[in-house]
Amino acid sequence: MRTASDYIEMNVPAKPEYVGVVRLTISGLANRMGFSFDEIEDIKIAVSEACTNVVNHAYKDVEKGQVRIACNIYEDCLEITVVDQGNSFDVESISENLGPVDGKSVDQLNEGGLGLFLIDTLMDKVEIKSEAGVMVTMTKYLHRDEVEEHVDRISPAPSQ
Template sequence: MNTASDYLEMTVPAKPDFVGVVRLTISGIANRMGFAFDEIEDIKIAVSEACTNVVNHAYSDAELGQIRIGCNLHDDRLEVTVVDQGKSFDYNKVTENLGPVDGKPVEQLTEGGLGLFLIETLMDKVEISGEAGVMVMMTKYLHRDEVEENVDRTSPASSQ
């Protein structure tokens, strides 16, 4: 059974200025865990999108909202949860309009839909709950011991 070895949590104001703080923190955690550069970039973008959705959609202008970010560090994966206590949204309603992006200009994607599409594309597993506020749980698996096929190898055709 694989249990979480470390857990950390931070709460930041739901303001654009703090999304960068979250990005830097997540980047440091993913780097420490041994993720590759490209994977760290993917994680940073996905978490930024989730936080930006909170900043733009969760709270009314009068509310002083917060974003809670939880990180579960396992041996084989990083689980990042982004939670707000703002107004819930209907995930099914947002995603039913998504569909494939192929052939659709970016301008035609519904607001919030592109962020969800990006998050689901960049992360290995995404779960969204809209009970009290919205919770987005994103998982990225760590492939530490795997070697990509044909990396640093010459093909038989090129050695002639």
């Protein structure tokens, strides 16, 4: 089992005004780790979608709810978990519908479907668990030196 070099956790109220605070914090962590601008933007969008799902869906019948955001920082990746203790949803039926948008307009998509599709598209690995609430774990791998390693290589010509 891998051990994170650092672990950061925060709890914020499940209110729209705190989603930006979470985005800013995660952005700072990703920047510190050396992710590119585009990768940081992808991470911010995915985290925002996960938090917004909690704000909009988890605590409908409850006045006060919390979102817990846990970050495991590894040498080669950032793992972000967004957890709520609110109303669960059917993870399997949502996961089955997480495919390409198939030419549908945004207003034809199921509520919440686009957010989960975005998260799945923008992150390298996504796991969703639903027991007492919902837990979304998103992983983004660092691809440092990938370009530099391949710059001098010449691909062999395909054999005919």
